[in-house]
Amino acid sequence: MTQLSSKAGVGAPSSLGFQAKVMGSFLRDFDARTALRAIFCGVLVSAAAAEAIRFGVVERPLSLYANYEEVDPVVARVGDDVLRVSDAMAHAMYTGVDAETAADVPKLIATGTVEDAVDHLALAQMARDAGIADALEIRAAVALAERQILAEAFLDTIARDAASEDKIVARYEAEKATLERDSLMRLSKIVVETEDEAKALAARLPRANFATLAKQKSLHRQTGENGGAMEERQIAELGPELTEALATLPIGGVTEPVQTEEGWTLVKLESRRTLRLAPLSERREAIAKALREEAIAAAMDKSRDEFPTQVRSAEAIIEAAPDFPAGMIAAARIKN
Incomplete structure (x- = not known):
């Protein structure tokens, strides 16, 4: 494994948490396929989150740009793949690291988080080489992770824009005017x-x-x-x-x-x-919540209008593919 610097830095703690989870999976099920599948699904979520950061769907702390010359510099090279700052940050957030630490690459290296991410990336390459990426349930998991991340990021953006300070103040003034008339x-x-x-x-x-x-x-x-x-x-x-x-x-x-x-x-x-409205400081959170909920509901209604849905009956699906098994299907083939 070739990296731009020594793995996780000199004296950095080993990634015992991740390794323990992997070993626990093997010892519990004695099933390499199940273990690799779980690892790969975790990698999928981390990778999708990294892409959301990289393409601007998720905001990146401004301090990151001040500390590094490149927009998204490479942290490590793992075979044919590279691990970038956004990948390391996404991995950190996925594993429960706080946002401040996730934005500090030296800390990520010192705490072994980058080493964890490198291990994930290497295992993902192994999974692809083993044909796991072609398994039907894995492709479904990839699609699900993408849908969830994009949908949640879109709704977060909608909600954040809807509850801006200007809009909160405007709604408060409208409430105040209504009470003055009433x-x-x-x-x-x-x-x-x-x-x-x-x-x-x-x-x-x-x-x-x-x-x-x-x-x-x-x-x-x-x-x-x-x-x-x-x-x-x-x-x-x-x-x-x-x-x-x-x-x-x-x-x-x-x-x-x-x-x-x-x-x-x-x-x-x-x-x-005359009815009196509570001060803005007391109404702000309730107004912001209402604005967010209204915006999300409107976005959901718009999505249904713009993308009409037709759901096939269970009978029609079974008739089209009578040999299609129920539940988890198309188990991954692991090369020996």
């Missing part, structure tokens, strides 16, 4: 059958007591028994006909007769209080 009102009402009855009652006000008339005349039994008193409501909850009638009504005022689903209605505005 208010929480305490109302009373009288419901009668005809418009003439409603006009006759309106003519008796303000000389007559509204609550007394509600108890005597209102067809709405629940509020009528309480002098017409309703639960506190936001104006937006009342429907367009009452919203318009109450928009400019002063405290203590009574609307003209309004036809609603219940009948002809007189409504008295007992009190009004």
Whole structure:
């Protein structure tokens, strides 16, 4: 194995974690094919993650460009393949190394992470030489890893753009404006059958007591028994006909007769209080979450519209390939 520098650096610890996992797989199953398959699938995920970093799908820390002259320099050569900085970073993140350490190549070398990545790359070459890359389940795993990484990276980008600071502030201001237009009102009402009855009652006000008339005349039994008193409501909850009638009504005022689903209605505005929105600092995370969820839902809807799907029936699939086995198929052939 030829490298640009000594393997993992002088005095670097050996990659015992990775080697222990490999040996554990052999000892548990006594099956070289299963062990190599597990290793190769892990390599696939690391390689796909590295490509996502390399092509800009995943952001790279800016400090990396400041520390190295090349955009993505080679860390090691392994046979015909090369291990680049992005590969080492992806491997580090995949194995649970924190982001700060993953962006520091000297640390990756000193901690044996690069050595782990080199071992993975060498084993991947062996797997390809053994024909494992041609196995149907391995090709399926490659395709799955690519789909997952690309889909998640795409949705992460969508969500990040949707929850930018400018958009959070804009949504907050919109919420604030809505609350300023809205208010929480305490109302009373009288419901009668005809418009003439409603006009006759309106003519008796303000000389007559509204609550007394509600108890005597209102067809709405629940509020009528309480002098017409309703639960506190936001104006937006009342429907367009009452919203318009109450928009400019002063405290203590009574609307003209309004036809609603219940009948002809007189409504008295007992009190009004303006709703107050929590400060932006308290609303920021909830707004950001809502924006992200809305953007992801919209992206999913758009994907379904742009890429119509037709799923074949199980019967049709079986008929097309009657000898196609169920479950994991086409076991890899390992050359002796």
